[in-house]
Amino acid sequence: MSAHTVYDSAPLGSLIRYSDGTPKPPARFRKKLSAWESRNGTGRLIRKEPPRSRATYSSPACFTLHEGDFGEGGVIVVSVRHTWSVESDLRFVIVERPAIGMVRVLQDLGDSPELLHLARDRDAAERWLASNPYSRAYLKEVSADEVGADFVEGRAAA
Numbered sequence: 001m002s003a004h005t006v007y008d009s010a011p012l013g014s015l016i017r018y019s020d021g022t023p024k025p026p027a028r029f030r031k032k033l034s035a036w037e038s039r040n041g042t043g044r045l046i047r048k049e050p051p052r053s054r055a056t057y058s059s060p061a062c063f064t065l066h067e068g069d070f071g072e073g074g075v076i077v078v079s080v081r082h083t084w085s086v087e088s089d090l091r092f093v094i095v096e097r098p099a100i101g102m103v104r105v106l107q108d109l110g111d112s113p114e115l116l117h118l119a120r121d122r123d124a125a126e127r128w129l130a131s132n133p134y135s136r137a138y139l140k141e142v143s144a145d146e147v148g149a150d151f152v153e154g155r156a157a158a
Contacts, residue, residue: 003088007048007063011146012106013098013118014045016065018090039090043067043082046115061086066115098142105129107137 006016020039025032043065051061064083071077084090098104098118103125105117116137119125125139 001092001094002086003063003084003090003092004061004086006045006092006094007061007086010045010063010094011097011142012045012048012113012115013102013104013142014094015042015096016045017042017093017095018065018084019093020090041065041067041082042095044115044118046081047109047112049110049112059085064114100142100144102142104140104142105134105137106140107134 010016018039018041020036022036022040024040025036027033045063046066047064049062049064052059062083062085064081067080067082069076069079101121103119103122104115105119105125105128106113107116108114116134117125117128117132119128122139122141129137129139
């Protein structure tokens with residue numbers, strides 16, 4: 001599916017795989033492998049930003065995938081995120097959508113919310129928020145209505 005379809009239909013917290021369709025090069029070709037890995041991977045959808053038009057520039061809608069955190073002893077040193085424009089030439093697949101009862105920990109930044117954490121239930125979300133305080137964070141549960149709307153609109157099979 002296209003990047004535009006992901007932007008339109010994937011809910012925050014979805015696991016998204018992206019690919020350019022080329023085969024993975026052998027490990028001995030380090031530079032080629034590194035370039036391939038930058039265009040092929042998996043991440044959790046954490047943000048969708050609408051298109052922007054300013055007097056001096058305009059940008060298309062985009063979305064951000066969180067691919068992982070690196071650190072030690074509970075301290076995150078690097079958080080890997082990729083932002084893709086809806087005009088991207090890559091192919092995307094929704095691998096997994098948030099299940100009913102899961103709880104999103106969100107924070108409003110600018111025009112759109114950002115997913116900080118996806119918890120299995122409200123208690124886990126509250127525990128995570130207690131140990132990771134954010135000033136503008138709030139909880140939003142994945143409801144049966146949201147999942148049902150995805151199924152009725154044909155997005156569950158994507």
